[in-house]
Amino acid sequence: MVRWDPDFGLGDIITALGFLAAAVGLWFTARQLRENTKVRRAQFLLDATDRYFSDTEVRKLYYDIDYEEFKIEFDAQGEPSTFTRRGSEPQRFVGSAEERYLDSLLYTFDSIGRIAEIGALDRSEAQLFAFQANRVFHDASVGRLLKWLDQERRRFGGEIPTHKAGRALAGQPHDTNA
Numbered sequence: 001m002v003r004w005d006p007d008f009g010l011g012d013i014i015t016a017l018g019f020l021a022a023a024v025g026l027w028f029t030a031r032q033l034r035e036n037t038k039v040r041r042a043q044f045l046l047d048a049t050d051r052y053f054s055d056t057e058v059r060k061l062y063y064d065i066d067y068e069e070f071k072i073e074f075d076a077q078g079e080p081s082t083f084t085r086r087g088s089e090p091q092r093f094v095g096s097a098e099e100r101y102l103d104s105l106l107y108t109f110d111s112i113g114r115i116a117e118i119g120a121l122d123r124s125e126a127q128l129f130a131f132q133a134n135r136v137f138h139d140a141s142v143g144r145l146l147k148w149l150d151q152e153r154r155r156f157g158g159e160i161p162t163h164k165a166g167r168a169l170a171g172q173p174h175d176t177n178a
Helices: 010-054 056-066 097-117 123-137 140-156 164-169
Strands: 070-074 080-085
Touching: 010 056, 010 097, 010 123, 056 070, 056 097, 056 123, 070 140, 080 097, 080 140, 097 123, 097 140, 097 164, 123 140, 123 164
Parallel strands: none
Antiparallel strands: 070 080
16 A cells, blocks of 8 residues: 655655656657757758769659650560650660669659658658659650559569559559559
């Protein structure tokens, strides 16, 4: 049975001060963790932005997609065969530098979308990239390529739809049965 003891001694005062010091320490620790999280998020945004904008060839491809100057042609089986860029003659797509640049662009948006999905980056921070993702993922050629990649994933394994988090970042609904 607990009983109230009205006597309050030096030991009680020291114990109370210890609890107060612990509470203040916890408050400062929580505040510091919150600040560190902000700094890490800001650093991630800076790094992602730097990575995204520093690859000039990928950026050039983004602009060509955005201005509808990049097209992928598909063969009768629905596989990507050639591409044209800024009115160039058709060139083989598979194994080309443009295929690598496009992969880089898609995986960058997918990575940013995944980081937003797990909550390490909130949606407002991810919006920095959402416009560009929207332009890429809603491009007709890229859309056909994504459908082809989904089919390839069904055959060989992997997440379907392909680049699911990037599609979500772009605000693109995805049909897993396509």
